[in-house]
Amino acid sequence: MKMPETNIPKIIFKEFCSLYKKRDLNGLLAIFTENCNLWGTAIDEYRVGLNQIEAQLKRDWSQSEKGELEIVKFVTTPREASWAAAVCNAKLMIDGREHFFEHLRATISIEKEQGIWKIAHMHASFPDFRNAPNHSFPVS
Numbered sequence: 408m409k410m411p412e413t414n415i416p417k418i419i420f421k422e423f424c425s426l427y428k429k430r431d432l433n434g435l436l437a438i439f440t441e442n443c444n445l446w447g448t449a450i451d452e453y454r455v456g457l458n459q460i461e462a463q464l465k466r467d468w469s470q471s472e473k474g475e476l477e478i479v480k481f482v483t484t485p486r487e488a489s490w491a492a493a494v495c496n497a498k499l500m501i502d503g504r505e506h507f508f509e510h511l512r513a514t515i516s517i518e519k520e521q522g523i524w525k526i527a528h529m530h531a532s533f534p535d536f537r538n539a540p541n542h543s544f545p546v547s
Contacts, residue, residue, distance in 0.1 A: 415524045416488060416515055416516075416517050417491045419438060419491075419517055419525070420478070420481075420515055421478065422438060423529075424475075424495075426438070427475070428474065432461065436457055436460065437525075438525055439525055439526045439529075440520045440525045441457060442455075442527070443455075443456065444456075445459075445528075445530075447463060448531050448533055471499045472502075473498075474497070474498070474500070475498040476495050476496075476497055477495055477496040477498065478493045478494075479495055480493065480494050481493045489516060490514060490516045491514070493514075495511040496508065497511050510534050511531060511532075512534070513529070513532075514528075514529070514530045514531075515529045515530075516528040
């Protein structure tokens, strides 16, 4: 996918969200570099390379009937930055029930592969809700 030379990470981030909602496996894999890595929201979700990311996407989709990542707001970055970060909401249909998860924090880092900008690293996480208000760590 060729992109204009401004705000490329935000464009790719939005494309990821669109393709994820469509469950377009080939489209998603095409926007990642071959040596990419992904850190997901579950404790075991550290994936390296396209084969592992493919397995992760298939796992996500096997555990839900529908999924959508809604960008609430992007973190401000310089136009020429090679990364983008956003706060998102996740909307999922699991076992016939709708679920809504707020405060998903997601970041991508991009690099050129064969002249095309692609995702080299993606990280998604939720805050640790065990933390008491105004505390940085989940201990009492």
